[in-house]
Amino acid sequence: MFNSNIDREIDFFYYIQTHKLYIMGIWQTNKSSMKINISQSLIGKYKSEGCKFCWYKDNPILDKEECEVTTIDNEKVTGYIAFSVNGTSYGSDPSCWFLICPSKKAVDSDKTR
Numbered sequence: 001m002f003n004s005n006i007d008r009e010i011d012f013f014y015y016i017q018t019h020k021l022y023i024m025g026i027w028q029t030n031k032s033s034m035k036i037n038i039s040q041s042l043i044g045k046y047k048s049e050g051c052k053f054c055w056y057k058d059n060p061i062l063d064k065e066e067c068e069v070t071t072i073d074n075e076k077v078t079g080y081i082a083f084s085v086n087g088t089s090y091g092s093d094p095s096c097w098f099l100i101c102p103s104k105k106a107v108d109s110d111k112t113r
Helices: 005-018 040-048 104-112
Strands: 025-028 033-036 052-055 067-070 076-085 097-101
Touching: 025 040
Parallel strands: none
Antiparallel strands: 025 033, 052 097, 067 076, 076 097
């Protein structure tokens, strides 16, 4: 274990040098917020495109093309899945969620981000 504050600082420095630190963003809705494994800047881009946060449990059958879903705020929206975590994910507390975007443009542009 650590013998002193210097040991802690050295161990922390070693960790930074040898591990990729993963910074999660916070997705906020009208009713809730959660830490997800997307950077805050990318969350801002998705939100500017009109994307919404959804749970798979509320939307059991989804098409890869345009589909109607219920968001976490209980809104009905039609769009395209832009980002999906269907199961556990490293660095993300919630699991089995996705982002729906009203435009296919946001989904297609995600391939270059």
